[in-house]
Amino acid sequence: MSQLSIFLQAAPGGSSSPMMLIMMGVMFVGFYFLMIRPQMKKQKQEKNFQETLKVGTRVVLTSGLHGRIAQIQDDGFVIETLSGKLKFEKAAVSREFTETRFGEKAKAAEKTAEKPADKKEIEEKN
16 A cells, blocks of 8 residues: 555655756657658658659659659659559659669669760761
8 A cells, every 4th residue: 555655646846847847858859850850851852852853754653653754744743654644743753762763773874865965966066
């Protein structure tokens, strides 16, 4: 019975109240830097990635669909796949999946696409 009465007693009101507020503040700051801030940074990267996409870019959607961007519209993209053209919201394009799947290949494809154009210009000049 004496153990139960110890748990039911109120905490002394004098010095623990300011300490409790300090601990709550430290926990809030910790949550901000460990959870909220990284999530906001990730959302900002996704938005920048989606805004920099252009026609012909190979992408992977959050649903796992692979394709190329055929058209860019105000509210979304028209993605060309093997089965045809489909319209998706901009938020459906995943930066992580696209970079994982086409990271180096997409960069190499852009460089090779630029090189033949340069060769044609050189040949036309000669």
